[in-house]
Amino acid sequence: GVSKCTRPAGAGLSPDSPVNLDQGDPTMFEEYWRKNKESCDVVIGGSELMSYFSNPHIMCWYLLPELEDSIRRLHSLVGNVSTEGRHIIVGNGSxxxxxxxLYALSADSPQPVSVVCAAPYYSCYPELADLLKSGLYKWEGDAYDFDKEGPYIELVTSPNNPDGSIRGPVVNRGDGKVVYDLAYYWPQYTAITHQLDHDLMLFTFSKSTGHAGSRIGWAIVKDEKVARKMLKFMEVMSIGVSKEAQFRAAKILGAICDGYEGFRPIDTENFFEYSKRLMIERWERLREVVNQSEIFSLPKFSQEYCLFSSEFTETHPSFAWLKCKEELKDAQSVLRGQKILARSGTKFGVDPTFARVSMVSREDVFNAFLERLSAPKGAVSNGNQA
Amino acid sequence: GVSKCTRPAGAGLSPDSPVNLDQGDPTMFEEYWRKNKESCDVVIGGSELMSYFSNPHIMCWYLLPELEDSIRRLHSLVGNVSTEGRHIIVGNGSxxxxxxxLYALSADSPQPVSVVCAAPYYSCYPELADLLKSGLYKWEGDAYDFDKEGPYIELVTSPNNPDGSIRGPVVNRGDGKVVYDLAYYWPQYTAITHQLDHDLMLFTFSKSTGHAGSRIGWAIVKDEKVARKMLKFMEVMSIGVSKEAQFRAAKILGAICDGYEGFRPIDTENFFEYSKRLMIERWERLREVVNQSEIFSLPKFSQEYCLFSSEFTETHPSFAWLKCKEELKDAQSVLRGQKILARSGTKFGVDPTFARVSMVSREDVFNAFLERLSAPKGAVSNGNQA
Structure with missing residues (x-):
């Protein structure tokens, strides 16, 4: 069947059907883009964007110059990472x-490179590394348990999926490379505390603005040799990336910047303020329900000073990482009993007392989630046996 | 540097710069879409196509229903393949x-599956099969030389890239699977002689209409288990395909069908008549120059009855497969001497007396190609030493 990474959220919602919050389909942001549609419509003529090439004179020859501009401009506005002197490589999603x-950092290695990530790690990493049984790299699980000799790649997701924690590498050996998956390092999810400057950083249009359907991701790469190898991968695997998706991403990322640079009527809200406000509201409502239910607990986050918003704020992750009381044991089953589809902790390399639930669904789905989560305890126990 | 599969054609054309016909960037069709722009413009609002999902109730959950409709409608119109009762899986290019x-046909095999194709074979196949050193499958070269025991996958490209020949499988053993790459099985390139009905057939938007920048390909798959495994690959590798690209492909493939179904003013030409006329013209001009030059020869194609156009026609491939006289030995070098960048026969598993040249560039680039190819023989010899 369809992989766990990719099932629909909120499809066919009715009192009897489960609320599907297994994936993180970021449809909560649709409303914002609906209200701001004039600035974001794209029109593409039948004869436009037909060539394989966007700019044959630059390294990433399929990258539309306007997308590269918008990406650099947005990072400069938000201050989350430095793109100065870095290569931008665009992909079909991060x-x-x-x-x-993985290919770029392992292609020259005489032996398969170990791929690790501290648990709880993003549930798609193991399959992503091992699907094709590559002789170049191999998934080796939790970085905390890693003690194999030889070269390794450590994936650092920060804020982390599933638990929202701010992270750094944990192996810290000389023969390692670190890849930073910064999908959630945006002001709506967390405080922008530093302008990060790592060798290899990944971002995605899906999580920054909610446009998951476009399949646009980008890498910010310091080393030219690594960038060229990544590009080689992109050429062989898919001969680049859809121009239509790039064109639209350029427009939408640019529109966010335009808003902050005064091109927008002053009575409308800019994107990161709007989306941060919504994330705060959802987290407040969730914490209230969770506190009353006495079945689950949630991670706690400290207040940090955000350089972008110039205020103290805590992390409001894209996922709720629910831990249930020990005697209940299986958080995913408990939630299923409440007609909520979540992803079990076992998929993230930890025990089943944890489960991950998306916080970025459409409003009606989120409301149904809270309603079912706050159902009386008796209903829960019955449901748990179903 | 940039892979040979992907360098630009005709970028920065000047008398001194080479005409780059190494790739098959199908920009010759731009003119048609420029003239028919009203029917093919797409408009996408900022809040549209945001979800990962298109239709959670069908197997290929990211496939836009309108694209599936257009694909089935176009095949039905052209009659090149049967899609009745088949699964359609869309990808980031074929x-x-x-x-x-390769993944779907090898994932259950206890040993690595051999991948073969009769030479001359498409130059990207070997790298595509071997880039990640998969333990599931391995490139084993020319199907004519294949004598290894065990399971194998034979790639059959028809009409063939590079030489335009109509092909069938050559290994024909019981433990083999055949994948048909039918990128060029369209009326502008060749006679539609049969409605093909193979287990696994691949097509691409790039070659059917010229929209290479969209990166849209589709597979027509008989076996549900194979389709599900292909889908698994698509989920893990890129979580589907850009919705913008799908939306536009649906519109453009649909517009071609509309034209044939009488929705178009009668004084404008339908797509396949237009593109076939252009391919015939280009091939006539090329054959004239090649006959006069006495340096190269071209493949000859027989007349076949085309079920689509109801007339006899020969193949007019997307590439010219030039063979030079034995004493010159290296066709790519001879062409380079004439400031024409071609791809050597060695990349296609045959000897360097062959070279492949794109026939589908923009008009000015094609004209420059013929002009340089018809330069006097003395100039050629000098050039050959450059």
Whole structure:
């Protein structure tokens, strides 16, 4: 059947059907883009964007110059990472780029390179590394348990999927490379505390603005040799990336910047303020329900100073990482009993007392989630046996 | 540097710069779409196509229903293949889908599956099969030389890239699977002699209409288990395919069908008549120059009855497969001497007396190609030493 990474959220919602929050389909942001449609419509003529090439004179020859501009402009506005003097490589989602980094960082190695990530780690990493049984790299699980000799690649997701924690590498050996998956390092999810400057950083249009359907991700790469190898991967695997998706991403990322630079009527809200406000509201409502239910607990986050918003704020992750009381044991089953589809902790390399639930669904789905989560305890126990 | 599969054609054309016909960037069709722009413009609002999902209730959950409709409608109109009762899986170009088929046909095998194709074979196949050193499958070269025991996958490209020949499988053993790459099985390139009905057939938007920048390919798959495994590959590798690209492909493939179904003013030409006329013209001009030059020869094609156009026609391939006289030995070098960048026969598994040249560039580039090819023989010899 369809992989766990990719099932629909909120499809066919009715009192009897489960609320599907297994994936993180970021449809909560649709409303914002509906209200701001004039600035974001794209029109593409039948004869436009037909060539394989965007700019044959630059390294990433399929990258539309306007997308590269918008990406650099947005990072400069938000201040989350430095793009100065870095290469930008665009991919079919950061998913494809993550594989491009594994290839780029292992292609010259005489032995298969170990791929690790501290648990709880993003549930798609193991399959992504091992699907094709590559002789170049191999998934070796939790970085905390890693003690194999030889070269390794450590994936650092920060804020982390599933638990929202801010992370750094944990192996810290000389023969290792670190890839930073920064999908959630945006002001709506967390405080922008530093302008990060790592060798290899991944971002995605899906999580920054909610446009998951476009399949646009980008890598910010310091080393030219690594960038060229990633590009080689992109050429062989898919001969680049859809121009239509790039064109639209350029427009939408640019529109966010335009808003902050005064091109927008002052009575409308800019994107990161709007989306941060919504994330805060959802987290407040969730914490209230969770506190009353006495079945689950949630991670706690400290207040940090955000350089972008110039205020103290805590992390409001894209996922709720629910831990249930020990005697209940299986968080995913408990939630299923409440007609909520979540992803079990076992998929993230930890025990089943944890489960991950998307916080970025459409409003009606989120409301149904809270309603079912706050159902009386008796209903829960019955449901648990179903 | 940039892979040979992907360098630009005709970029920065000047008398001194080479005419780059190494790739098959199908920009010759731009003119048609420029003239028919009203029917093919797409408009996408900022809040549209945001979800990962298109239709959670069908197997290929990211496939836009309108694209599936257009694909089935176009095949039904042209009569080149049967889609009745088949699964349609869309990918980031047929390149990505070819890898999905290798995965799907090898994932259950206890040993690495051999991948073969009769030479001359498409130059990207070997790298595509071997880039990640998969333990599931391995490139084993020319199908004519294949004598290894065990399971194998034979790639059959028809009409063939590079030489335009109509092909069938050559290994024909019981433990083999055949994948048909039918990128060029369209009326502008060749006679539609049969409605093909193979288990696994690949097509691409790039070659059917010229929209290479969209990176849309599709597979027509008989076996549900194979289709599900291909889908698994698509989910893990890129979580589907850009919705913008799918939306536009649906519109453009649909517009071609509309034209034939009488929705178009009668004084404008339908797509396949237009593109076939252009291919015939280009091939006539090329054959004239080649006959006069006495340096090269071209493949000859027989007349076949085309079920689509109801007339006899010969193949007019997307590439010219030039063979030079024995004493010159290296066709790519001879062409380079004439400031024409071609791809050597060695890349296609044959000897360097052959070279492949794109026939589908923009008009000015094609004209420059013929002009340089018809330069006096003395100039050629000098050039050959450069």
């Amino acid at each position: 998913t494809q780029l993550l594989q491009a980094t | 390149t990505q889908l070819l890898q999905a088929t």
